[in-house]
Amino acid sequence: MLKNKAIKSAIEKLKKNKIVILPSDTIYGLSALFNLENEKRINVVKQAPLDKKNIVLFSSIKQAQQYGLYLTDEIINILKSTNPTTVILLDQKETIAIRIVKRKDIAKIIKKVGPIFSSSVNLHSQHQIGDQKKLSEFVFDIELFWDGELNSQPSKIYNSLTKEWIR
Incomplete structure (x- = not known):
């Protein structure tokens, strides 16, 4: 768990629209x-296609x-799983991949700043x-x-549109 000083610092950096490296x-x-400009900025850093979608x-x-x-009852139950699970769903006309964080420190940060890309x-x-x-x-x-x-284990991924587990 991040200490309170680190949590406050991360909140400040994110509020200033900075990209940071956080544990998930x-x-x-x-x-x-979470905004289109930052999704592109992360993709530039990663040298990925600018239109690549990131998890929210x-x-x-x-x-x-x-x-x-x-969020249907099915999706809510999957997101509440004790295992970190990403769910792909439809947001108006586009798909979006979301996850509810399990770490209390990261949840505290997101509660203060709003959703974040990861x-x-x-x-x-x-x-x-x-x-x-x-990393440094x-x-x-x-x-x-x-x-x-x-733990370096990737999260499970569920596509709610196709009703398939991808991973």
Whole structure:
């Protein structure tokens, strides 16, 4: 768990529209406030296609619903699973991948700043980075909020449109 000082610092950076590296339930992720500009900025850092979609993390089911996402009982039950699970669903005309964070520290951050993008720390199509030294060196002006080694297991992914488990 991140200490209160780190949580406050992450909140400040995110509110200033900075990209940061935060621990998630599974791996470290490049995170920024949920908006189109930041999704593109994360993709530039990763050298990924600019239109690549990133996972959006919410602090709670309620917060996701407040952003206008329609969550069926099935989707709510999947999101409430004890395992980190990403759900792909339709948001108006586009698909969106969402996850409700399990970590209380990250949920606290998201509760303060609103939903955030999260994308593995790596260059596009490369292996994720989990080592503290390599994370710190990934991009010189992106702050790392280190909280030790994480389990590195990818989240489960459920496509609610096709009713299929992708992973």
